[in-house]
Amino acid sequence: MAEPILKVKNLSVELDGEWVLEDLSFDLREKEILIVLGPNGAGKSVLLRTLLGLHPFKGEIKWGKNTHIAYVPEEFTVSKTLPLSVKEFFELKKAKSLEISRSLEWVGMKISPKFLKKRIGVLSSGQLRRTLIAWALVDKPDVILLDEPMVGIDIHGRRTIYDSLVNLWQNKNQTIILISHELGEVCKKADKILALNKRKLFYGKPKEVITSQNLAKIYGFSISL
Amino acid sequence: MDFQFLYSLIVGVFVGGVAGYLGSLMITKRMALVGDALGHVALPGVALALIYGFNVSWGALPALALGILLIWFFEIRTKLPMEALTGIVFTTSVAIAFLFLPEADVSTALIGDISRIGFWDTLSSVILSVIIFLILRKIFSGLILINLSEKLAAVEHIKIKKYNLIYLVCIAVVVALGIKITGSLLMGALVITPAAAARNFSRNLFQYSYGALLVGIISCVFGILISKIFGFSAGPLTILMATLIFLISLIFRK
Numbered sequence: 369m370a371e372p373i374l375k376v377k378n379l380s381v382e383l384d385g386e387w388v389l390e391d392l393s394f395d396l397r398e399k400e401i402l403i404v405l406g407p408n409g410a411g412k413s414v415l416l417r418t419l420l421g422l423h424p425f426k427g428e429i430k431w432g433k434n435t436h437i438a439y440v441p442e443e444f445t446v447s448k449t450l451p452l453s454v455k456e457f458f459e460l461k462k463a464k465s466l467e468i469s470r471s472l473e474w475v476g477m478k479i480s481p482k483f484l485k486k487r488i489g490v491l492s493s494g495q496l497r498r499t500l501i502a503w504a505l506v507d508k509p510d511v512i513l514l515d516e517p518m519v520g521i522d523i524h525g526r527r528t529i530y531d532s533l534v535n536l537w538q539n540k541n542q543t544i545i546l547i548s549h550e551l552g553e554v555c556k557k558a559d560k561i562l563a564l565n566k567r568k569l570f571y572g573k574p575k576e577v578i579t580s581q582n583l584a585k586i587y588g589f590s591i592s593l
Numbered sequence: 594m595d596f597q598f599l600y601s602l603i604v605g606v607f608v609g610g611v612a613g614y615l616g617s618l619m620i621t622k623r624m625a626l627v628g629d630a631l632g633h634v635a636l637p638g639v640a641l642a643l644i645y646g647f648n649v650s651w652g653a654l655p656a657l658a659l660g661i662l663l664i665w666f667f668e669i670r671t672k673l674p675m676e677a678l679t680g681i682v683f684t685t686s687v688a689i690a691f692l693f694l695p696e697a698d699v700s701t702a703l704i705g706d707i708s709r710i711g712f713w714d715t716l717s718s719v720i721l722s723v724i725i726f727l728i729l730r731k732i733f734s735g736l737i738l739i740n741l742s743e744k745l746a747a748v749e750h751i752k753i754k755k756y757n758l759i760y761l762v763c764i765a766v767v768v769a770l771g772i773k774i775t776g777s778l779l780m781g782a783l784v785i786t787p788a789a790a791a792r793n794f795s796r797n798l799f800q801y802s803y804g805a806l807l808v809g810i811i812s813c814v815f816g817i818l819i820s821k822i823f824g825f826s827a828g829p830l831t832i833l834m835a836t837l838i839f840l841i842s843l844i845f846r847k
Contacts, residue, residue, distance in 0.1 A: 417744065420747070420748050422744060422748075437748065438748070441744050441745060444741070444745075449792070450621060451797050451798055451801040452737065452797065453797040453798070455797075456798045456799070459734070460738050461749070485796065485797070
């Protein structure tokens with residue numbers, strides 16, 4: 369079996385004098401989808417940011433050599449008045465026209481010259497989030513980290529983002545780490561589930577770990593899929 | 594041929610252009626008033642330059658360097674908002690400058706005097722403007738990304754602290770150069786107004802940043818020309834020219 373693209377061992381993170389993550393261990397292989405579950409304030413976002421090198425930590429985080437990581441943060445707002453077109457937003461990453469349209473296609477967006485000329489500040493929240501996912505994908509990352517991509521998006525927008533994600537893992541075999549509250553289809557598709565609340569609650573294949581007992585550990589009451 | 598007039602026009606083109614371009618970044622980063630504040634931070638250096646008869650830009654630079662280092666240091670130490678710290682440093686600078694600024698030089702220090710600029714000052718202003726423009730163009734994308742999301746920028750391996758420091762140094766140099774034309778009091782407008790005008794009629798970043806550059810140039814050139822014809826001071830005229838363009842831009846606001 370190939371070496372994991374990411375190996376995390378005994379990871380602990382302390383922020384402002386408080387331990388927000390304790391003793392986490394897991395790994396991720398190429399083309400795998402890892403979903404991180406947990407209640408609010410469980411440290412899920414901190415985990416992603418730590419993996420990205422944005423927080424100091426104890427323990428071990430080992431990315432494969434030359435792993436190119438992309439990130440879609442939970443919060444991303446743009447001032448409506450900022451004259452930054454969609455095309456220019458991609459050009460911040462030095463992306464060429466072909467690459468831009470290709471990655472927008474990956475997230476299932478129709479590309480028109482008019483869309484590319486739009487200010488990104490005037491996009492709907494769903495469009496902006498999908499554009500951001502496309503932006504993360506444009507330089508072909510080995511792995512993409514998504515922090516609750518559907519939070520704060522209206523129902524229609526959620527559907528389109530959900531479709532984008534399905535598109536990604538069906539057609540592109542993209543390695544993904546995804547924080548999501550969405551259970552159901554999203555979880556069934558994953559290769560691994562990591563549930564945490566500061567510490568690891570459970571970790572493994574969805575079929576094995578998604579049990580009503582385990583879900584009760586996260587949400588405090590029993591849910592079935 | 595009036596060489597001094599020609600020199601002042603050349604300085605206007607280059608300094609006005611780079612100031613406008615820089616302003617497009619400063620408005621985006623919500624630092625529009627920093628130019629204004631730094632104009633005041635430079636005052637003690639300007640005062641010294643006027644007393645000892647050397648180029649006010651050279652006097653302004655060390656004062657600005659010291660001021661910015663202090664603001665930067667305070668920010669790291671206190672995590673207070675930068676504008677609060679800038680406020681402390683700039684008012685202190687004005688207070689210090691007025692302890693020894695001769696009365697005869699007050700007007701030059703506050704609203705500038707480009708009419709007596711010499712060859713070497715012109716040459717150094719042009720070279721510095723071009724260097725700063727090239728640096729800004731290089732870090733422009735990175736700064737915009739930092740502005741959109743520091744996390745995204747960090748993931749893209751942009752060294753945020755380094756970028757911000759380079760950016761601050763660029764602001765300092767542009768302020769030092771601009772003070773020659775508009776003086777301490779009006780310097781802020783030379784970076785804000787052209788960019789604000791450009792923002793009103795631009796659809797994208799390219800139009801915005803280069804539009805600001807263009808408005809900066811036009812304001813300086815016309816300000817200096819009108820000053821030559823009517824004998825008013827060039828600094829205030831330059832700023833009024835920029836304001837006029839800003840007012841016209843309101844019609845085109847998208």
